[in-house]
Amino acid sequence: MHRAVQSLARLTALAGGIVLIVLIVLTTLSILGRSLNKFFHNDFFDTSLTGFSQWMLNTGIGEINGSYEVLEAGVAFAIFSFLPVCQFYGAHATVDVFTSMLSGRVNRWIAAFWEVVLSATIILIVWRLYEGMLRYLGNGETTLFLQFPVWWAYAASTAAGLVACVVGVYCAFVRLAEALGDRNILPSEHGEH
Numbered sequence: 001m002h003r004a005v006q007s008l009a010r011l012t013a014l015a016g017g018i019v020l021i022v023l024i025v026l027t028t029l030s031i032l033g034r035s036l037n038k039f040f041h042n043d044f045f046d047t048s049l050t051g052f053s054q055w056m057l058n059t060g061i062g063e064i065n066g067s068y069e070v071l072e073a074g075v076a077f078a079i080f081s082f083l084p085v086c087q088f089y090g091a092h093a094t095v096d097v098f099t100s101m102l103s104g105r106v107n108r109w110i111a112a113f114w115e116v117v118l119s120a121t122i123i124l125i126v127w128r129l130y131e132g133m134l135r136y137l138g139n140g141e142t143t144l145f146l147q148f149p150v151w152w153a154y155a156a157s158t159a160a161g162l163v164a165c166v167v168g169v170y171c172a173f174v175r176l177a178e179a180l181g182d183r184n185i186l187p188s189e190h191g192e193h
């Protein structure tokens with residue numbers, strides 16, 4: 001079970017990483033296109049190289065239409081895709097100024113408590129995300145420029161969120177077992193195993 005959950009978390013993070021790379025390329029091309037469009041509209045090209053300027057602009061150089069819509073949907077998916085791996089490896093941001101002075105046993109109980117709270121929070125968020133997806137599925141709303149259904153983005157984020165729920169519940173049980181057995185099972189942010 002441990003390896004299956006670990007693999008699921010890693011594969012989901014990999015999918016989120018691929019989406020982020022695509023979004024970086026898309027955003028870069030869109031910014032480059034917008035900058036070139038602006039460049040070929042400056043006074044020098046308008047007066048001195050009108051034919052060349054017009055030819056370049058006619059090729060379609062410009063901002064990629066709908067890039068913000070894709071970026072918004074993709075980043076939401078990526079965020080939910082990285083939650084499982086952060087949960088599994090205990091890699092969420094922590095402040096351990098005071099807890100670093102406590103014993104390993106007390107820290108394991110603190111970790112178990114927060115793991116349960118975080119898992120419950122993720123389940124709540126994904127449940128509401130799912131409800132939002134159903135609402136957008138029912139009303140047929142589409143994005144402004146690309147006209148793709150809004151529920152698609154919700155569905156992708158919900159799928160990644162469901163993986164986060166599975167990993168979160170697993171980790172909550174394992175962190176409780178760690179606290180009860182006074183031993184480490186899952187990796188922690190300090191590299192302990």
